[in-house]
Amino acid sequence: MTFNPLKEKGIPLDKQQRNWHQIVAKPYKKQKVDCYTRTRQILMNGIEVEAWGFKHQFNRFVPNIDLEDKENISRIGRIENQQQMTCNWLTPADQSVLETTLGYEQVAVDLTAWLAQNEPDKYVKETFDFGLLEDFDHLYRYSQFAYMTESIEPSDIVQGKTDVIVGRPTQHHHNCNGLRLRNYYDKNTASPQTKVNILTVLSGEQQTHNFYAEHGFMYGDHVLRETYAEIKDVEEEHVTMYESLIDPSETMFEKALLHEFTEVCNYYTCLEDEEDEEIKKYWEIFLDMEIGHLKLVADMLKKYEKRDPEEIIGNEIIIPCRFKSQKAYVQKVLESEVNKRLAPDGKYYDSMDKIPADWASYKIQEKAAEISAPSENCIKLIEHYYDRDIVEASENLKNKEVTLLKNGLQDIAVAHNTVMPDKLQEMIDYHEKREQEKEKII
Numbered sequence: 001m002t003f004n005p006l007k008e009k010g011i012p013l014d015k016q017q018r019n020w021h022q023i024v025a026k027p028y029k030k031q032k033v034d035c036y037t038r039t040r041q042i043l044m045n046g047i048e049v050e051a052w053g054f055k056h057q058f059n060r061f062v063p064n065i066d067l068e069d070k071e072n073i074s075r076i077g078r079i080e081n082q083q084q085m086t087c088n089w090l091t092p093a094d095q096s097v098l099e100t101t102l103g104y105e106q107v108a109v110d111l112t113a114w115l116a117q118n119e120p121d122k123y124v125k126e127t128f129d130f131g132l133l134e135d136f137d138h139l140y141r142y143s144q145f146a147y148m149t150e151s152i153e154p155s156d157i158v159q160g161k162t163d164v165i166v167g168r169p170t171q172h173h174h175n176c177n178g179l180r181l182r183n184y185y186d187k188n189t190a191s192p193q194t195k196v197n198i199l200t201v202l203s204g205e206q207q208t209h210n211f212y213a214e215h216g217f218m219y220g221d222h223v224l225r226e227t228y229a230e231i232k233d234v235e236e237e238h239v240t241m242y243e244s245l246i247d248p249s250e251t252m253f254e255k256a257l258l259h260e261f262t263e264v265c266n267y268y269t270c271l272e273d274e275e276d277e278e279i280k281k282y283w284e285i286f287l288d289m290e291i292g293h294l295k296l297v298a299d300m301l302k303k304y305e306k307r308d309p310e311e312i313i314g315n316e317i318i319i320p321c322r323f324k325s326q327k328a329y330v331q332k333v334l335e336s337e338v339n340k341r342l343a344p345d346g347k348y349y350d351s352m353d354k355i356p357a358d359w360a361s362y363k364i365q366e367k368a369a370e371i372s373a374p375s376e377n378c379i380k381l382i383e384h385y386y387d388r389d390i391v392e393a394s395e396n397l398k399n400k401e402v403t404l405l406k407n408g409l410q411d412i413a414v415a416h417n418t419v420m421p422d423k424l425q426e427m428i429d430y431h432e433k434r435e436q437e438k439e440k441i442i
């Protein structure tokens with residue numbers, strides 16, 4: 001049975017106001033929460049931040065609409081703001097910034113992997129795969145600090161559902177902006193799925209950027225602060241990359257419709273998948289609220305542009321955020337694409353051996369790491385705590401780590417403090433030896 005949100009009743013806007021007790025929900029317990037309940041909560045916060053910000057942009061930039069419609073847009077914006085508070089404040093006060101950070105990167109890895117496998121446009125899919133390997137490496141870098149700073153094992157957060165191992169090294173994620181800009185889809189031929197997929201991941205990346213911007217300074221360790229700064233800058237690139245896939249000629253009414261539809265589709269998926277009965281209640285009521293928003297902006301599209309909303313969003317729901325373990329898919333992309341880079345033409349992707357010596361991103365990377373790359377320092381530091389890096393993966397994947405690093409590292413613009421493959425192998429061997437000695441003592 002198909003679900004066409006335009007045909008559903010939803011909750012009318014004037015019934016959507018809630019009291020403070022309802023807005024500020026009871027947080028989940030960090031020791032008990034399922035990792036994918038947390039990823040849904042993190043993602044929906046990002047979706048709501050985008051939905052809220054868009055309403056303000058709409059009212060700042062769209063002229064000549066009736067006062068009643070302008071008021072409705074601002075009233076919807078206020079509801080998005082309240083939904084955002086509910087979603088974000090499900091986070092318990094005792095969940096540390098680093099724990100939440102591992103949750104953010106788990107969202108990025110498993111969400112992007114799902115989207116890549118459910119993306120009809122090949123070029124957009126390739127872009128998802130490309131971004132995926134960068135967030136995958138962020139999860140690995142932050143996991144080192146989580147262990148060193150707070151004695152957290154990655155499995156405490158990702159619960160064994162997402163591998164933690166080196167990806168495309170973070171020091172190589174810094175690019176010339178011109179190269180990050182992608183080709184955009186044609187709004188008249190792109191499928192609603194493509195549009196919703198992009199807006200979903202874009203909202204997640206934007207919120208990841210904002211979270212690092214607002215929390216990275218909360219640690220005293222200077223290397224960790226620099227690592228947050230470095231990765232935040234990559235998230236800024238991810239926002240640039242994903243937003244550039246969107247056809248800029250979409251009208252603001254079209255965009256308003258797509259924003260509400262994206263919210264509907266994401267809450268619909270959350271509701272289908274959620275096992276926490278308390279949190280599920282929020283997904284259910286928020287889905288109905290979003291249907292109310294969707295109907296209002298659909299009416300505006302008909303009124304101001306004489307267009308049928310179904311021409312833009314189709315007549316059925318899309319599943320943009322089915323969180324589940326994506327280890328096999330991610331490993332496949334990791335092994336085959338860790339050496340990919342943004343092609344010099346600024347539109348496609350190339351393997352490193354095809355990148356010319358005057359590639360514009362080299363300059364950016366050399367300047368950024370002229371003292372050192374923080375994301376490499378963290379691997380140097382973890383050696384003093386654990387003999388080697390913190391990795392969580394199958395033995396099969398672990399055995400490929402040094403090869404992955406070799407394949408991911410560039411020859412040019414490599415920070416002087418980089419942990420090179422030989423050094424990593426030495427760390428792994430030493431750790432192994434120490435483990436065996438420990439066994440003997442016991």
Ligand SMILES: [Fe+2]
Binds near residue numbers: 048079080083263290
């Ligand atoms: Fe919303």
Ligand SMILES: [Fe+2]
Binds near residue numbers: 134136138139231
């Ligand atoms: Fe990331």
Ligand SMILES: [Fe+2]
Binds near residue numbers: 234238
């Ligand atoms: Fe990202």
Ligand SMILES: [Fe+2]
Binds near residue numbers: 051263290
């Ligand atoms: Fe909404």
